Amino acid sequence: MSGDLSGPAPEERAMPTGRRNAQGFRIDPEAEAELDERRAVISALVDHEPGVLAKISGLFARRQLNIESLTVGPTVDDSLARMTIVVEEDEPGVEQAKRQLRKEVHAWSVREVDGAIERELALIKVDGDDPAGVAAVAEVYGGEAVEADEGVLTIELTGTEAEIDAAIEAFEQFGVREVARTGTAALRSGTQSTT
Amino acid sequence: MSKPQSTAEDTTPPSEMEYSDAEESTPKETTGAHSVVAALEQADVEITFGVQGGAIMPVYDALADSEIHHVSMAHEQGAAHAADAYGIVSGDPGVTITTSGPGATNLVTGIADANMDSDPVISLTGQVPQDMVGNDAFQETNTMGITAPITKGNIFASDPDTVGDDVGTAFALADSGRQGPTLVDLPKNVTQGATDVEPSEPTTPESYQVPDPKADEEIVSAAARALANAEKPLILSGGGVIKGEASDDLRQFAVEYGIPVVTTMPALGSFPEDHPLALEMGGMHGTGYANMALSHCDVLLGVGTRFDDRLTGGIETFAPEAEVIHVDIDPAEISKNIQADYPLIGDAGPVLRQLYKAMPGMPPADAWRERTQEWKAEYPMGYETPQDEAVRPEFVVEAMNEAAADDAIVTTGVGQHQMWAAQYWTYTEPRTWISSNGLGTMGYGAPAAVGAKLAAPDTQVVAFEGDGSFLMTSQAIAPAVREELDITVAILNNSYVGMIRQWQDAFYDERRYESEWGWGPDFAALAEAYGAQGLRAMGYDEIPDVIEEAYAYDGPSVIDFHIDPIADVYPMVPSGGNNAQFALTGDHL
Numbered sequence: 018m019s020g021d022l023s024g025p026a027p028e029e030r031a032m033p034t035g036r037r038n039a040q041g042f043r044i045d046p047e048a049e050a051e052l053d054e055r056r057a058v059i060s061a062l063v064d065h066e067p068g069v070l071a072k073i074s075g076l077f078a079r080r081q082l083n084i085e086s087l088t089v090g091p092t093v094d095d096s097l098a099r100m101t102i103v104v105e106e107d108e109p110g111v112e113q114a115k116r117q118l119r120k121e122v123h124a125w126s127v128r129e130v131d132g133a134i135e136r137e138l139a140l141i142k143v144d145g146d147d148p149a150g151v152a153a154v155a156e157v158y159g160g161e162a163v164e165a166d167e168g169v170l171t172i173e174l175t176g177t178e179a180e181i182d183a184a185i186e187a188f189e190q191f192g193v194r195e196v197a198r199t200g201t202a203a204l205r206s207g208t209q210s211t212t
Numbered sequence: 213m214s215k216p217q218s219t220a221e222d223t224t225p226p227s228e229m230e231y232s233d234a235e236e237s238t239p240k241e242t243t244g245a246h247s248v249v250a251a252l253e254q255a256d257v258e259i260t261f262g263v264q265g266g267a268i269m270p271v272y273d274a275l276a277d278s279e280i281h282h283v284s285m286a287h288e289q290g291a292a293h294a295a296d297a298y299g300i301v302s303g304d305p306g307v308t309i310t311t312s313g314p315g316a317t318n319l320v321t322g323i324a325d326a327n328m329d330s331d332p333v334i335s336l337t338g339q340v341p342q343d344m345v346g347n348d349a350f351q352e353t354n355t356m357g358i359t360a361p362i363t364k365g366n367i368f369a370s371d372p373d374t375v376g377d378d379v380g381t382a383f384a385l386a387d388s389g390r391q392g393p394t395l396v397d398l399p400k401n402v403t404q405g406a407t408d409v410e411p412s413e414p415t416t417p418e419s420y421q422v423p424d425p426k427a428d429e430e431i432v433s434a435a436a437r438a439l440a441n442a443e444k445p446l447i448l449s450g451g452g453v454i455k456g457e458a459s460d461d462l463r464q465f466a467v468e469y470g471i472p473v474v475t476t477m478p479a480l481g482s483f484p485e486d487h488p489l490a491l492e493m494g495g496m497h498g499t500g501y502a503n504m505a506l507s508h509c510d511v512l513l514g515v516g517t518r519f520d521d522r523l524t525g526g527i528e529t530f531a532p533e534a535e536v537i538h539v540d541i542d543p544a545e546i547s548k549n550i551q552a553d554y555p556l557i558g559d560a561g562p563v564l565r566q567l568y569k570a571m572p573g574m575p576p577a578d579a580w581r582e583r584t585q586e587w588k589a590e591y592p593m594g595y596e597t598p599q600d601e602a603v604r605p606e607f608v609v610e611a612m613n614e615a616a617a618d619d620a621i622v623t624t625g626v627g628q629h630q631m632w633a634a635q636y637w638t639y640t641e642p643r644t645w646i647s648s649n650g651l652g653t654m655g656y657g658a659p660a661a662v663g664a665k666l667a668a669p670d671t672q673v674v675a676f677e678g679d680g681s682f683l684m685t686s687q688a689i690a691p692a693v694r695e696e697l698d699i700t701v702a703i704l705n706n707s708y709v710g711m712i713r714q715w716q717d718a719f720y721d722e723r724r725y726e727s728e729w730g731w732g733p734d735f736a737a738l739a740e741a742y743g744a745q746g747l748r749a750m751g752y753d754e755i756p757d758v759i760e761e762a763y764a765y766d767g768p769s770v771i772d773f774h775i776d777p778i779a780d781v782y783p784m785v786p787s788g789g790n791n792a793q794f795a796l797t798g799d800h801l
Contacts, residue, residue, distance in 0.1 A: 035532030
C-alpha cells in the first residue's frame with residue numbers, strides 16, 4: 018500500500034445529526050437527558066456458603082451500584098440464604114444490578130420485589146431523662162423499651178425504612194446516642210413467591 | 213469462613229495406591245491430586261502451562277504419571293497468556309497449574325486479561341493446607357478473594373473426595389454460555405489427602421443458568437423487519453462471533469443481504485477483510501470508512517459485542533441515528549452501554565440463522581453500499597515509504613503478512629505495534645488474531661505465541677511486539693526454545709514506549725517524560741542468549757532477507773526491526789471522541 022492517510026478533515030465531513038444520552042439512548046438532540054433515581058428492593062436466593070456475601074457485595078462495589086442496605090440470612094432450605102438488597106439507582110442501573118446478580122454463579126434466583134412487605138429492625142438508644150416522653154413516642158411508632166439503664170433507654174422498633182427514619186427523627190428531641198439497624202427484609206405478600 | 217479440618221501430615225503416600233483388580237468392589241485408593249489430574253484427562257486436556265512450586269507439588273507429582281504434556285513457563289503471567297492463546301486458537305479451555313502466593317498473584321494479570329476478553333482459561337492454584345489458611349502462612353495469599361472479581365467463578369476445594377468434581381465444574385463453567393476464566397484453589401492437604409472417589413461427569417452448578425441459544429422469535433421478526441427496511445444497514449461483528457463459531461453464519465448473512473460489516477478488534481478475522489463488504493476494524497484506531505459507516509448507519513446489528521469504549525468513542529455520538537439490534541449470550545451486556553432497540557439474547561450462530569430466515573427481503577441499501585465504497589476511496593489506509601528515511605512500521609507488518617502463509621496466526625503485545633498489526637495485516641479467518649483486546653496487557657504477544665503454536669503446531673505463528681511491550685515478558689522465549697517452537701517474534705522497535713509518546717505529543721505538549729528511555733537491550737543478542745535465532749533489520753533493504761531467514765528457521769526467531777521512532781498510529785478517535793471526527797494527522801486532534 019502507498020500514499021499517506023488522506024481525506025477530508027473532520028470539520029469538512031458530513032455529520033449525523035442524531036444524539037444519544039450518556040446511557041446510550043437515542044434522544045431528541047434538543048432534549049436534555051434526565052435520569053431519575055429510584056429505590057428498588059431486590060431479593061436474591063444464594064448459596065449459603067462462605068465467601069458468597071463478599072462476592073455479591075464486591076460485585077455491587079465494583080460496578081459502582083449504590084447499596085442502601087443489604088441483609089442476609091437463612092431460609093427454609095438450609096443450603097440457601099436470602100439476600101435483600103435495597104439499591105438507589107437510575108433505571109438502567111437497577112436493571113444492570115439485577116442482570117449482574119443473575120450472572121453470579123452462586124445466585125439461584127433474583128427478583129425485584131415491588132410492593133412487597135418490607136420490614137427492618139432498629140435498636141435506638143435514647144437519653145432517659147424523660148422516660149414517659151420516650152415511652153409515648155415509642156408507642157406511637159409501635160416500639161418498646163427493651164432496656165432502661167443509668168439514664169439510657171434502648172428502644173426496639175420494627176417497621177419500614179421510612180417509619181424507622183421517622184421514629185429516629187422523633188426520638189431526637191430526647192437525644193439519640195446510638196442506632197443499629199438491620200436493613201430491609203422483604204417478602205412478597207400472600208401466596209406470591211418472592212424468588 | 214469455616215475452619216477446615218486438616219490432614220496435612222496424615223496422608224497416604226502415592227506408593228500405597230497399588231490397585232488390586234481381584235475384587236471389583238474394592239475401590240482404588242488414590243489422592244486428591246490424582247483426582248485433579250483425572251478430571252483434566254476426563255476433559256481431554258492435552259497441554260497445561262505453569263510453574264512448579266511448594267503448595268502445588270502434589271498435583272505436579274500426579275501429573276508426572278499422566279499423558280498430559282506440561283509446559284514450564286518462565287513466569288506465571290506467561291503461563292496464563294499462553295493458556296489464554298491456546299484456548300483462543302483451539303477453542304478448548306486453556307489450563308494453568310501454579311503454586312500458592314506469588315504463583316497465584318503472578319497469574320492475576322493473565323486471568324484479568326482472559327476475563328476482559330471472555331476467554332476460557334482454567335487456573336489451578338496451590339494453596340497452603342487448610343489448617344494454615346488465614347494464618348498468613350508462608351506463600352499464603354487470599355487467592356479466592358483476589359480472583360473473585362476477575363473470574364466467572366472460583367472454587368475453594370475442601371475435600372479430596374470432591375476436588376476432581378471441582379475441577380470438572382471449573383471446566384464446564386469456563387466453557388458454557390459466555391466463556392470466561394475460572395479458578396480452583398487447591399489446599400495442599402486436599403491434594404495430598406486420600407480418596408477413593410473418581411471425578412464424576414463435569415457439570416455447571418445448578419444455580420448457573422445459561423440462556424437459551426435461540427432468541428425470542430417475536431423480537432427476531434421485528435429486528436429482521438427493521439433491518440430489511442433499512443436504507444443504511446450495518447453489521448458490527450464482535451468477538452462473540454468467533455467464540456460462538458458463527459463466522460460462517462455472519463458471512464452468509466452479510467453477503468446474502470448485502471450489508472457492510474465493521475469488526476471490533478477481538479473480531480478481526482470473523483469476516484474476511486478482503487471482501488468488498490468488509491469495512492474492517494472500527495473505533496479508536498479503526499479505518500475511516502468503518503467509523504463513517506458506524507456514524508451514519510440507520511440500523512446497526514451488533515453481534516457478540518459489548519460496545520466497548522474504544523469502539524464507541526463517546527456514547528453520545530455513537531451510531532446516533534441507528535436503531536440497534538443487539539445479539540448477545542450475556543443478558544447483562546444488552547443495553548449496558550448502548551440501548552438495544554431489539555434485544556436478542558442468544559448464541560451468535562443460532563440467532564443469526566433465525567434472523568436469516570426471518571428477513572422479509574433485501575434492505576434497499578444500494579446507495580449506502582456505494583457510499584461505503586466512496587468512503588473507502590476517500591479515506592484510504594496508507595503510508596509513504598521513502599527509502600532513505602526510517603522504516604515505516606506499517607511496511608514491516610505488510611511485508612511479514614505477504615511472506616507468511618495464508619492461515620498464519622498473529623499474536624501481539626499492546627501498544628502502537630498492536631494497532632499497526634490490526635490495521636495492516638489482512639485477517640480472513642477466525643482465530644488468527646490473538647491479542648490482549650480488553651485489558652491491554654503489554655507483553656501478551658510472546659507468551660501467547662507459545663500457547664498458539666502448541667494449539668496449532670502445523671500453523672505458522674507470528675508475534676508482533678514493541679520494544680517496551682516485549683521487555684515485560686521476553687522470558688517467554690526460554691520455554692519457546694525448550695519446546696522447540698517454530699515461531700517468529702517481530703519487534704517493532706522505535707526506542708520509545710510508543711503509544712505513550714504519541715499521546716504525549718498529542719495531548720501533553722510533547723513532554724516525552726519516561727516514554728523515551730534512550731537505551732534498550734540488543735534484542736537480537738538477547739534472543740541468541742536464550743538460544744533462539746536473533747535477527748536485526750535497520751533499513752528497508754534488509755527487511756525481505758531477515759523475514760525470509762526467520763520464516764525459514766525451524767525454531768523461535770526474534771527480529772528486531774528498527775522503525776521510525778516517531779511514527780504515529782492513525783486514524784485516531786481521541787478517547788471519548790466522536791467516531792465521525794477521527795483524526796488523520798496530529799493536526800486534526
